[in-house]
């Protein structure tokens with residue numbers, strides 16, 4: 100049985116999804132979960148792209164144990180040096196450098212010849228190799244590259260020392276039979292191919308990223324690049340949960356598996372959803388809300404008799420357990436901490452104290468506290484930004500014959516500022532009041548509200564995305580009152596934006 104390496108790029112290509120940008124604390128939280136999940140390599144960012152990316156790579160390298168930590172770098176000396184600096188604290192480091200190879204890119208974007216592109220790729224692999232042994236090279240837009248030239252580039256970069264060569268379907272153009280054949284050609288024609296791992300990196304523009312990655316595995320690829328929930332540039336990247344569960348479920352076909360602890364899949368998916376504010380569609384394979392829901396009577400009948408009649412994956416395999424009633428208002432700090440540990444969260448004493456206070460308030464409002472409530476509470480705790488703005492008080496009035504009005508007080512640095520505003524509805528009034536206190540120039544791009552569990556006493560979870568100049572952030576807030584949750588989400592996003600500016 101071959102073990103296919105999982106190279107997770109949620110924090111790099113995934114973060115390139117519109118509106119999915121994460122701050123350093125959020126990236127660290129995702130990276131810790133990726134380590135628990137058992138990914139082999141974490142592409143933690145693109146060091147030269149921004150100081151935030153640089154810091155995230157550095158912190159992840161210093162604090163997250165297990166996977167190899169990788170930074171992306173263009174085939175340029177300054178990029179490679181910056182990647183190397185960011186990786187300093189990582190026990191296992193990889194530099195991933197890339198250069199386009201398709202004529203379309205070379206002619207229209209880079210204005211260099213094939214020979215020049217080849218020469219630069221080789222030089223930069225050698226340059227990167229002077230820092231560390233673990234070098235990955237990607238010929239960008241490989242699937243639209245003339246195949247003989249692609250073979251030549253792959254052979255030359257392996258000769259120069261690349262230990263992994265990644266074949267990206269950058270624009271999601273390929274189809275499985277063609278992509279599989281391309282990987283086979285590389286294995287047939289590149290003399291030194293045995294000296295490197297062949298990786299694949301598929302985008303989902305035609306909805307084929309998972310199928311293309313699997314076709315590549317059938318033809319010898321040994322590493323798959325993917326993201327949690329398939330987030331990424333445009334239509335996204337190959338989805339980790341799909342490709343891993345396809346390999347696991349159909350080991351008979353692929354004769355291959357991964358090191359992924361599949362029981363961590365659901366938690367990873369929920370965490371990335373919460374942090375990025377990008378919800379997965381209900382019918383999404385593996386992690387969608389309906390992925391294990393059987394509606395038809397015939398299916399339900401079969402399942403009751405024998406699960407394998409209509410279930411190809413047991414929900415527990417991906418860490419999906421029936422929602423349990425866990426805690427209530429009489430539960431103590433010890434039970435609270437124990438349940439969080441069982442759910443995989445390890446908080447320090449301060450975080451526990453703060454989260455426990457919020458838990459007690461929640462338990463007063465809501466009789467039954469579910470795992471999902473705890474997860475929301477902990478995510479709110481650990482992904483909050485330094486609080487420049489803090490919600491002190493809020494009341495709203497609205498009704499059929501009443502103009503929606505919000506009266507709000509915020510603490511801004513050390514000063515309490517109050518404001519009353521009217522709006523089209525209570526949320527609009529609240530947002531207007533917050534906008535006028537904070538004088539933000541940001542634009543609200545997305546506002547979404549969702550019930551965390553069932554019942555009318557459920558907590559509402561609100562995600563809102565803001566954009567100001569080139570910075571975009573998502574804030575979230577949860578509360579049994581969706582107006583308060585909305586205010587919290589907006590303030591959380593404004594705090595993140597303020598932290599970004601600093």
Ligand code: KIV
Pocket residue numbers: 112197237239240265267268269270300302
């Ligand atoms: O899609 C792509 O080609 C990439 C490369 C940088 C590997 O993301």
Ligand code: ZN
Pocket residue numbers: 112267269300302332
């Ligand atoms: Zn990509």
